[in-house]
Amino acid sequence: MNILITAGGTSEKIDNVRTITNSSTGKLGSAIALAFAETYTQPTDRIYYLCGQNAVIPEADRISIIRIGSVNDLMEKLTGILTTERIDAVIHSMAVSDYTVDTLTTKSSIASSIADFISQNGPSAALEPETLTAQLIEKAFSGTDTLGSENKISSDIEDIVIVMKKTPKVIGMIKKLQPAALLVGFKLLSNVSPETLIDTGYNLLLKNNCDLVLANDLSGINELGHRGFLISPDKTYETFETKSQIAKGIVKRVHAILNNQ
Amino acid sequence: MNILITAGGTSEKIDNVRTITNSSTGKLGSAIALAFAETYTQPTDRIYYLCGQNAVIPEADRISIIRIGSVNDLMEKLTGILTTERIDAVIHSMAVSDYTVDTLTTKSSIASSIADFISQNGPSAALEPETLTAQLIEKAFSGTDTLGSENKISSDIEDIVIVMKKTPKVIGMIKKLQPAALLVGFKLLSNVSPETLIDTGYNLLLKNNCDLVLANDLSGINELGHRGFLISPDKTYETFETKSQIAKGIVKRVHAILNNQ
Numbered sequence: 111m112n113i114l115i116t117a118g119g120t121s122e123k124i125d126n127v128r129t130i131t132n133s134s135t136g137k138l139g140s141a142i143a144l145a146f147a148e149t150y151t152q153p154t155d156r157i158y159y160l161c162g163q164n165a166v167i168p169e170a171d172r173i174s175i176i177r178i179g180s181v182n183d184l185m186e187k188l189t190g191i192l193t194t195e196r197i198d199a200v201i202h203s204m205a206v207s208d209y210t211v212d213t214l215t216t217k218s219s220i221a222s223s224i225a226d227f228i229s230q231n232g233p234s235a236a237l238e239p240e241t242l243t244a245q246l247i248e249k250a251f252s253g254t255d256t257l258g259s260e261n262k263i264s265s266d267i268e269d270i271v272i273v274m275k276k277t278p279k280v281i282g283m284i285k286k287l288q289p290a291a292l293l294v295g296f297k298l299l300s301n302v303s304p305e306t307l308i309d310t311g312y313n314l315l316l317k318n319n320c321d322l323v324l325a326n327d328l329s330g331i332n333e334l335g336h337r338g339f340l341i342s343p344d345k346t347y348e349t350f351e352t353k354s355q356i357a358k359g360i361v362k363r364v365h366a367i368l369n370n371q
Numbered sequence: 372m373n374i375l376i377t378a379g380g381t382s383e384k385i386d387n388v389r390t391i392t393n394s395s396t397g398k399l400g401s402a403i404a405l406a407f408a409e410t411y412t413q414p415t416d417r418i419y420y421l422c423g424q425n426a427v428i429p430e431a432d433r434i435s436i437i438r439i440g441s442v443n444d445l446m447e448k449l450t451g452i453l454t455t456e457r458i459d460a461v462i463h464s465m466a467v468s469d470y471t472v473d474t475l476t477t478k479s480s481i482a483s484s485i486a487d488f489i490s491q492n493g494p495s496a497a498l499e500p501e502t503l504t505a506q507l508i509e510k511a512f513s514g515t516d517t518l519g520s521e522n523k524i525s526s527d528i529e530d531i532v533i534v535m536k537k538t539p540k541v542i543g544m545i546k547k548l549q550p551a552a553l554l555v556g557f558k559l560l561s562n563v564s565p566e567t568l569i570d571t572g573y574n575l576l577l578k579n580n581c582d583l584v585l586a587n588d589l590s591g592i593n594e595l596g597h598r599g600f601l602i603s604p605d606k607t608y609e610t611f612e613t614k615s616q617i618a619k620g621i622v623k624r625v626h627a628i629l630n631n632q
Contacts, residue, residue: 121392126561126589127466130385131392164425205388209531217534220481270470273478274531300387328387 116204118165134205136165209274377465379426395466397426406618453548470535
């Protein structure tokens with residue numbers, strides 16, 4: 111049996127020294143990796159552990175640690191493994207950034223792009239209600255990326271504006287690359303009701319063809335415990351109160367599903 | 372003798388799970404702390420080591436580790452120590468973010484703020500060349516921060532724009548809080564000539580009343596070495612090729628200056 115686990119958070123570069131990172135520690139992913147490695151009744155041959163730069167590392171035989179930087183880096187390494195190795199289950203606990211840096215600009219640059227647009231096209235063109243917003247969006251962010259993100263942003267610039275764009279949904283790639291692999295998705299929300307959490311987790315399961323989804327909320331994660339709901343395709347769920355319970359619960363369910371295939 | 376060392380990088384929160392961090396590892400600051408701790412001819416009583424969340428930790432007696440989050444957090448903890456303890460030297464190697472998050476907005480929100488402004492004030496008001504840019508800057512970024520940075524940004528939002536603002540210069544506070552303390556400043560640039568690096572480092576020294584400045588360039592930092600120029604108030608400088616050389620060089624110069632006082 112081969113398992114692929116993603117854990118921790120991705121990091122998107124702003125320039126040579128600054129990154130936007132996710133504060134995920136990788137502790138849950140690490141606990142899951144150890145729970146697979148330590149289940150001797152159903153031995154795991156190999157665990158591919160793809161994790162963020164600052165993530166906690168599980169130490170056990172048969173765990174291969176692969177460090178991940180950006181979302182793009184994650185996609186490349188995930189594709190590499192899923193197209194060359196047979197993987198029985200993918201536990202995708204990594205906090206993948208929804209956004210990456212599109213352009214770096216300044217407030218003044220945005221404003222002068224708009225001023226140029228209005229003076230070139232005349233106020234009446236700019237005031238067409240139907241098209242105004244769309245035109246402004248396009249023009250406001252043209253001619254940007256002049257800060258030289260290849261190097262380090264000068265600290266002399268007064269007003270930096272970071273324009274972000276969406277990243278591809280990594281979870282959606284997994285079953286396309288390896289349809290037979292069991293997929294466990296993760297959903298982390300902040301301060302929502304358990305009903306909303308279960309509904310959102312279940313929607314993730316349906317949308318990405320997951321076999322299980324672990325839904326959790328920041329308010330249920332602290333020094334003492336980690337509340338998680340492990341949702342099944344029939345929308346029933348198990349409730350866990352610690353990382354260790356979640357890890358063992360996922361391993362048990364993954365083994366049960368794989369044994370029934 | 373009491374030494375205060377700052378090391379690693381600060382991290383500014385975007386929301387509950389996302390932060391803008393500096394990729395500084397704290398390895399140089401850690402080497403300097405150990406070099407002070409291991410110089411037995413001039414023993415150090417206590418080393419206050421203020422460092423970023425993911426920074427490397429120096430392990431030795433008499434080093435107190437104090438973890439730092441944001442620039443604001445650094446200012447509070449630094450002020451706390453410098454107003455209550457006698458510190459002989461401050462080695463300020465931390466990569467302090469020049470920017471913190473001002474507001475979170477979207478491209479659409481910026482564009483509609485501008486559209487509202489133009490329709491309320493008429494095109495002629497908006498087209499006054501003198502005031503246009505200033506007005507647009509103010510209006511484009513009004514009515515923002517609607518994304519709820521207290522929680523977690525929803526991944527459903529298509530276009531996030533992060534507007535940054537300048538942070539106070541922490542290095543400028545140090546001699547004001549404790550004028551008698553010796554101050555070593557640090558300047559990191561990216562891909563500049565040695566002349567530009569020395570000039571920029573020397574300007575930092577003059578501006579902040581530093582006793583020494585260590586100037587370095589990202590292009591001179593790799594697995595094999597770490598090139599650094601230790602600049603004096605007369606603009607002469609010593610050149611070092613490794614972190615260990617830099618650390619020992621700084622300790623030697625700090626001891627020499629303190630002994631001559």
